[in-house]
Amino acid sequence: xxxxxxxxxxxxxxxxxxxxxxxxxxxxxxxxxxxxxxxxxxxxxxxxxxxxxxxxxxxxxxxxxxxxxxxxxxxxxxxxxxxxxxxxxxxxxxxxxxxxxxxxxxxxxxxxxxxxxxxxxxxxxxxxxxxxxxxxxxxxxxx
Amino acid sequence: xxxxxxxxxxxxxxxxxxxxxxxxxxxxxxxxxxxxxxxxxxxxxxxxxxxxxxxxxxxxxxxxxxxxxxxxxxxxxxxxxxxxxxxxxxxxxxxxxxxxxxxxxxxxxxxxxxxxxxxxxxxxxxxxxxxxx
Numbered sequence: 001x002x003x004x005x006x007x008x009x010x011x012x013x014x015x016x017x018x019x020x021x022x023x024x025x026x027x028x029x030x031x032x033x034x035x036x037x038x039x040x041x042x043x044x045x046x047x048x049x050x051x052x053x054x055x056x057x058x059x060x061x062x063x064x065x066x067x068x069x070x071x072x073x074x075x076x077x078x079x080x081x082x083x084x085x086x087x088x089x090x091x092x093x094x095x096x097x098x099x100x101x102x103x104x105x106x107x108x109x110x111x112x113x114x115x116x117x118x119x120x121x122x123x124x125x126x127x128x129x130x131x132x133x134x135x136x137x138x139x140x141x142x143x
Numbered sequence: 144x145x146x147x148x149x150x151x152x153x154x155x156x157x158x159x160x161x162x163x164x165x166x167x168x169x170x171x172x173x174x175x176x177x178x179x180x181x182x183x184x185x186x187x188x189x190x191x192x193x194x195x196x197x198x199x200x201x202x203x204x205x206x207x208x209x210x211x212x213x214x215x216x217x218x219x220x221x222x223x224x225x226x227x228x229x230x231x232x233x234x235x236x237x238x239x240x241x242x243x244x245x246x247x248x249x250x251x252x253x254x255x256x257x258x259x260x261x262x263x264x265x266x267x268x269x270x271x272x273x274x275x276x
Contacts, residue, residue, distance in 0.1 A: 051187050103268045104185065104210060105261035114263065116167050119208060121187045124270070128189055128206060135194075 017085060023137045025080050030133035032076045032091055034126035038062055052125035055101055064095035093123070144203060144245045144275050150186045152241050153207050153233075153273065157184060160232050162225070180225065183210040204250065204274035211267040219258050219265060226255040226267040233271045250274045 034053075040046040041057035049055065054062050067075040068089060079089060093102075104119035150169070157166060165181040185208045191201035209229050213222040230253035238246045251272040258267040 099259050100261055103208065103256075103259075103266065104183065105266070106212065106263050108263055116171075116183055118169070118185050119187075119268075121208075124206065124208075125187055125189065128187075128204075128272070132189075132192055 019141050021083070021085050022141060023134055024085060025083050026137040026140075027130060027133040028083070028089070029076065029080055030137070031126045031130055032065075032067075032080075034129065035091075035122045036062060036065060036073060036076075037122075039120075049120060051119075051121045053120065054122040055120055061093060061095040061098060061101060064093050064098060066092050066094050144241060144243065144247075146186075146188055146203070148241050148243050149188075149203060149205075149247060149273070149275065150207075152239055152247055153186070153271065154184055156232050156239070157182070157209060157229070160228075162228065164225070180211065180213045180222065182225075182229070183212055184208075185210070202275060204272070206273065207271045209269045209271065211269070212264045213267075215260055215263070215265050217265070219267070222258060222265055222267045223255065226269050229253075229269045230255050230271075238276065246276045247273050248276050 037053045038056040039049060039053040041055040042049060043057050046055075056062055063071070063073050065071065065073060065075055067079040070079065071094070076091060083089060100117075101120050102123055103121075105117050106114050107117060109115055154168065162182070164179075167181060167183045169185055186205065187208065188203070188205040191203050193199075193201045211222045211225045211229065213219075213225075233249045233253050235249050235252040237249045239248075240246045249271060253272075254270040256268045256270065258265055260266070
């Protein structure tokens with residue numbers, strides 16, 4: 001009887017951990033996929049931009065995503081497949097101009113003036129939505 | 144609450160502080176020929192969230208990025224100190240009433256980020272998170 005009860009508790013615990021892991025992995029993936037959602041770069045003829053999407057001109061920025069030492073546009077997929085609760089995982093965009101695209105920069109104009117290029121916030125925008133993603137994924141499992 | 148109310152309210156705090164530096168607002172450029180330190184104000188709005196009971200207004204949130212822009216090849220102390228001053232204008236938890244109704248809360252401690260160079264300048268961003276109450 002006791003063993004059966006313990007087994008039930010273990011089963012419940014495992015189910016809970018499985019659910020927590022599902023929410024964590026999916027919500028983290030939502031953040032990174034959001035950040036990796038491409039938009040045509042201004043230098044490639046786009047008339048405007050939106051915040052929260054990664055600008056793509058030569059694709060070097062989107063391809064520079066590095067997850068736990070592995071680089072590539074979809075490097076996060078494999079890494080997240082092995083994610084366990086308690087793990088720490090880092091995602092970095094290693095292209096030289098990544099920070100400029102994220103937070104904005106100044107360009108020099110031919111007339112000697114300058115122009116402020118606003119940041120795209122492709123990381124910050126999606127990271128700030130993490131709680132929203134967690135809530136949405138939690139609803140999927142009914143908690 | 145309208146998005147313009149939010150950006151105007153947060154922007155007015157910076158303007159009212161009268162720090163003595165030119166502020167570049169959204170969709171405005173730094174005037175030609177000017178030099179020295181200046182500030183750049185940019186709003187990033189998150190999608191409004193439907194939370195709480197049905198029929199309640201969706202919650203607006205997001206963050207303002209106020210970037211201190213200074214010259215390259217100078218000690219970063221001045222730009223970082225100015226970043227600290229900007230951050231102190233938006234203490235976490237502060238509620239600011241909006242004339243058209245409602246209030247905005249600074250939702251987290253402002254973050255004075257590490258500086259980095261662009262082609263011309265040294266930039267120190269300060270991130271200020273907010274949510275509409």
